[in-house]
Amino acid sequence: MAAMKYFTIPPSADLARYVRFFWVLEHDLADSEPYFHRTMADGCAEMVFHFKGVFDEILRSNETERSFRSGIHGQSRSFRRFVIGQDFGIMGVYLYPYAIPALFGISAAELSNQMPDLTTFLGREGAELEERVMLAGDHARRVGIISDFLRKCIRSRDVHEPAVFSVIGSVIRSNGLARIPDLAAQSFLSTRQFERKFLAFSGFSPKLFSRIIRFHSALNEYGNKEKSLTEIAYECGYYDQSHFIHDFKAFSGEHPKTYFSGEAEGMGYRDV
CATH class of the missing domain: 1.10.10 (Arc Repressor Mutant, subunit A)
Structure with a gap:
């Protein structure tokens, strides 16, 4: 097999509250063997752009269906499998969970375990963003185009940061080991209010989210x-x-x- 390239790119300072990093995965298939890709449970959502080649998703029935060219991979509690038989290139934008409500104005819970394509998710704006990213000549231009789009999302919404934003950040920084009652107390909410807000801004209950973050600390x-x-x-x-x-x-x-x-x-x- 030819060499695979994988690297990350940090976001600009003004986007670092919402974007953990950009990533690029490229591979030239030197032989006719298909490449299998697997995504795992993740407490964070990401935007994904296939600028070269498009994968098929392998369903649990072992049938395949064409995946999107670009879309949002919502935070997920299980794995998915994909396959491609040609050279490919992917750029991802790895987001904090609360970026979904903050940038796009919907509850993170609505995206949990979902993978809508960009046009379904964002309408005409999504189709235009996809086209511009696909036509960009290099990774720096792709990052610039996506960053400008996210800045526009921030400007178009009155993004206020409830206490639960920092609590979700605490769970991530503690690798899922922070105690839930302590977190509820930190946010000055009753346990029930806290769990409801946590679900809206992270997509999962505090307990499940913590389990997934702990799993990622093991992956690392x-x-x-x-x-x-x-x-x-x-x-x-x-x-x-x-x-x-x-x-x-x-x-x-x-x-x-x-x-x-x-x-x-x-x-x-x-x-x-």
């Missing part, structure tokens, strides 16, 4: 040959290895042993 240990699975499980806050394996399989479709061995499907970019 990929390549760390110094630690055993048991050590990774305990350091990431799992009570025991069986809880770790259960969550890992539910959120990725893989056993952690397969993932950390480097044999998991669609994880080639982790080695880049």
Whole structure:
């Protein structure tokens, strides 16, 4: 196989509240073997632009259907599988969960486990954005076009930041280990109000969101040959290895042993 390229690009300072980073994944298929890609459960949504090639999604029935050229991958509690038989290039915009209500004016919960194409999600503006990104000559221009679009979204909405924004940030920074009652107290809301607001701005209940963020802290240990699975499980806050394996399989479709061995499907970019 030809070399795969994966890299991230930081957002400009004025977008850093909403955008965690931009990412690019490119691959030239040197042979006729198709490339399989897998997305895993994620507490954050992302905008995705396929500027070269379009994937087919492999459904649970093992049938395939054409995926979008560009769209929004909402925060998700499970994995999806995709396949392509040609060279491809993807740019992603990895967002904080509360960016969905702040930038687009809808509850994050409406996007949970959804993958609408950009035109369905944003109408004519979405179609125009897709066309401009596809015609851009390089990654810097793509980032510039998307950044200008997001700035326009911010200007067109009176974005106020409720306390729950910083609470969601706290969960992410603590790798899902922050205590929910402490977070509710921090936001000066009753537990019920807190859970309702958290769902609207993150797309998930505080408990499920924390589990997914904790799972991601384990994913990020990929390549760390110094630690055993048991050590990774305990350091990431799992009570025991069986809880770790259960969550890992539910959120990725893989056993952690397969993932950390480097044999998991669609994880080639982790080695880049």
